[in-house]
Amino acid sequence: MQPTGNPNVSRETIICTVDVVLLSLKDAALHVALLRREHEPFAGALALPGGYVRADEDEDTESAAARILFEKTAIVSPYLEQLATFSGRARDPRGWSISVAYYALVPASLLELEHHPEIQLLAVDPLKGLPFDHRDIVQAAVARVRSKSSYSSLPVFLCGEQFTLPQLQAVYEALLGESINKVSFRRKMDELDILEPVQGARETGRANRPAQLYRLKQAYRKLLSTTDRAINPD
């Protein structure tokens, strides 16, 4: 292949994209947010939200991921963590490509059908028929989340803003795939020191003594928000 343009730059154009893996808990199982592709290749297939990095618009690939997620789902600036980069000549029929993948854990309420009719939540296991290497990307995200669940605050981002300790424990158990002793779970949360009780707030709608509600301490909060379109769909 002949060099084109600047000979110092790779001779064949490399396609630069980003993909976003939004994971949520539904029926105590991890689900991933997928969108139906509008364009070829794989038009009509369910796939991760993703798109081209635009050097003239995006500051970096993380900005590109946030922009594309907003354009496609109206979800604004969720906390996105870089997962890994997937690359090569085989993964995209259009040519040699790089996809920098990002992921975030979001409460299911953020992805509710009435706010985001374009999003389909599919269980991550089993997950079949995704185009490109999107199944590999989702599996890498799930592996990352599971490996971080036993010792980090990550699972808290699957809860809503306020939650009881039993609710939070159920989230950890769903991620780890095993039951956790209640006493050790509470000791672990004490050690992590990331939660604070919400003053005067207790769970409603229970016959027995309502449980204290908790939230992440301010320093750990990574705000998720949606546009008016998403919150108040017409």
Place this chain on the structure above:
Amino acid sequence: MQPTGNPNVSRETIICTVDVVLLSLKDAALHVALLRREHEPFAGALALPGGYVRADEDEDTESAAARILFEKTAIVSPYLEQLATFSGRARDPRGWSISVAYYALVPASLLELEHHPEIQLLAVDPLKGLPFDHRDIVQAAVARVRSKSSYSSLPVFLCGEQFTLPQLQAVYEALLGESINKVSFRRKMDELDILEPVQGARETGRANRPAQLYRLKQAYRKLLSTTDRAINPD
């Protein structure tokens, strides 16, 4: 900026590169392998081994990293793990760029001066004056290694092929920056179940009872090799 070529592809060419962080232990401190840059920008500066991804040659970015490392240092196919991707318009004066960074832990013997006169080993702390965002990349690699050191086999790759348990413990201690109780260290190694004694091999050159030599079990070995040029420099 006007679209060029395929309008679906980003309008401005994105520079796609890889960088490699080879970390080693010297005088009980982590060091990084740097090369003096031959070309602009930053010609003459010490920097990470890196270069352009070549879509016409490389299978993926990992292959690109291995190819570039070989071309520049004659080190053949070390085990390279993806670290993270660094991107944006600000990090490279040539334009909007993506660098997929890889890292590996290698025994200091692999980087010895007589075999690789082009490599300079610099202590990672403090590390100043690197071009691009190479300091950030090195710091990310060091943080990754330290976070993995307390529970993984990663530090073993800093040792030579055979080592005594006290030597290995010293490597863990250097990485973690704290002393480890000998009994708990050996229990941890037992739990990990990654080592095997080298039959009949004991450390030589000691007056007292020589210590048993160990190596990684076959399943965990990730071979590092060098070319003849590297092993037998003329």
